[in-house]
Amino acid sequence: MTRVASALFSRLVIIIPYAWLLFFFLIPFFIVFRISLSQTAVAMPPYTPVFDLFGGLSGILEKAREFSFDNYVWLTEDVLYFNAYVSSVIIAAVSTVLTLLIAYPVAYGMAKAPKTIRPTLLMLVILPFWTSFLIRVYAWIAILKPEGLLNQFLMSINVIDQPLIILNTNWAIYIGIVYSYLPFMVLPIYSSLEKMDHTLTEAALDLGCTPFTAFWRVTFPLSLAGVVAGCLLVFIPAVGEFVIPDLLGGSETLMIGKTLWNEFNANRDWPVSSAVATILLLILVLPIVYFQNAQAKADSEGK
Amino acid sequence: MGTWSRFNIASIVLGFGFLYLPIVLLVIFSFNESKLVTVWAGFSTKWYTQLWHNQALLDAAWVTIRVALISATCATVLGRSPHWRSFASRVFVVACCFPAWSMRRS
Numbered sequence: 001m002t003r004v005a006s007a008l009f010s011r012l013v014i015i016i017p018y019a020w021l022l023f024f025f026l027i028p029f030f031i032v033f034r035i036s037l038s039q040t041a042v043a044m045p046p047y048t049p050v051f052d053l054f055g056g057l058s059g060i061l062e063k064a065r066e067f068s069f070d071n072y073v074w075l076t077e078d079v080l081y082f083n084a085y086v087s088s089v090i091i092a093a094v095s096t097v098l099t100l101l102i103a104y105p106v107a108y109g110m111a112k113a114p115k116t117i118r119p120t121l122l123m124l125v126i127l128p129f130w131t132s133f134l135i136r137v138y139a140w141i142a143i144l145k146p147e148g149l150l151n152q153f154l155m156s157i158n159v160i161d162q163p164l165i166i167l168n169t170n171w172a173i174y175i176g177i178v179y180s181y182l183p184f185m186v187l188p189i190y191s192s193l194e195k196m197d198h199t200l201t202e203a204a205l206d207l208g209c210t211p212f213t214a215f216w217r218v219t220f221p222l223s224l225a226g227v228v229a230g231c232l233l234v235f236i237p238a239v240g241e242f243v244i245p246d247l248l249g250g251s252e253t254l255m256i257g258k259t260l261w262n263e264f265n266a267n268r269d270w271p272v273s274s275a276v277a278t279i280l281l282l283i284l285v286l287p288i289v290y291f292q293n294a295q296a297k298a299d300s301e302g303k
Numbered sequence: 304m305g306t307w308s309r310f311n312i313a314s315i316v317l318g319f320g321f322l323y324l325p326i327v328l329l330v331i332f333s334f335n336e337s338k339l340v341t342v343w344a345g346f347s348t349k350w351y352t353q354l355w356h357n358q359a360l361l362d363a364a365w366v367t368i369r370v371a372l373i374s375a376t377c378a379t380v381l382g383r384s385p386h387w388r389s390f391a392s393r394v395f396v397v398a399c400c401f402p403a404w405s406m407r408r409s
Contacts, residue, residue: 102321105314112311121315128322131329139325142332142340149328149341182322 029281036274037067047270071275081259081276085283088256091170091245092238095177099234100227102178103185107226108219110186111193122190125183137176137247144172144248168250176244181237185230192226193219225298232291236284256280 038047049063075081110121128136143149144167151163166172196219204214220227242257249255256276263273328340333351337344354360 102318105310106318109307109311109315109318112307113315114307124319125322128326131326135329136325139329139340143325143328145341147341152341179321179325182318186318 029278032274033278034067035270036071036272036278037069038271039066039068039070040269040271045270046268071271072279074272075275075279080254081256084254084256084259085279087254088239088241089283091173091253091255092177092235092241095174095181095238096231096235098174099178099181099185100231103182103230104189104227106182107186107189107193110190111196118194122187125186125190128183133180134243137180137244140172140176140179140248141167144175167248170249170253172248172250173245173253173255176248177234177238177241180244181234184233188229188233189223189226192223192229196222225294228291228294232287236287239284240280 035047038049040046041048043050049066051060051063110118110125113121141148145151146163146165146167148167150166151160154160155163166175200218200222201214204218205211209217240257240260241255242261245253245255245258246261249258260273260276260280263269263276267273332340332343334346334348335343336347336349
């Protein structure tokens, strides 16, 4: 009896992740996809066709004929959307590279730190998440604006005599994204560096490598799994980022998250914004699939 | 590793400085007399007094704590997957990241 119960329980435990995936990812995605095939209407909800669940199968089929890919065609006709996708990907890629350049030395320093203070450093990386993300972005507005703290500081030490215009430019977005996603990059790199066998670096140095060559040819390749994981954790959400470009960016910055928000709220065009979201997901699925393969490969090589 | 070079220490100090600068500034300017974040008008705890008398904000904080406790408990129960190494759980983890990324904002 207990065996049956435990078998049943383990089945149930396996079902939970699939049920979660179904209810919180697949079904919402299909709802979005279905709206993207509809047409806008001045109604509640603001699109047609709307299915009547009591209309019978023939009624549903009748209405399903109204579905069309017009919204996707529309996305290719207006160059705005293409530009927004491209500039989002570029901004996200630049930010990812900048985050990597800042995060790697930090993670490397953490991994080299004395064992006793490593848990404290790890805690310090996670701690900023305990203050609201939005408030931290607002703090950057106070720092970066023309009469803000950064310009006050730079002018008081006579580095500049004109305030730098950083807020409402792409630079502010880079700073915002790098700042917000830095822990996502530091943590995976740190965990791969910490696991590394440091006798390998010592061996490389003994065999005549310069410290830099030893780092570049031994340490860095061994931390590559962490680098890839960190880059994807930064790149994927940065492409669809809405809050940072909205608060720190200017009118010249075009990001797909902001375009989507405008379509959805200002234009009330749910079908087009759903089509934008569906394509955004497809763009992002490719790096995720690549990441999964890389991870699986790294795991099987490690065994 | 034991060999903590100057470069390592400098990168940690700069990295954490970058990470904590906005938070430290927020704390400092919460004691500011003025309403502006950029102008220092003297030390005062008046914003904390105001917070203490703002019932709507205190209520909101209490709701936040309850939501956090309940969702953390549910997440712990659901997240305890027995087959962490299987492909399905990896897909699951990635899929869970989508709502997590969006929830982080609110």
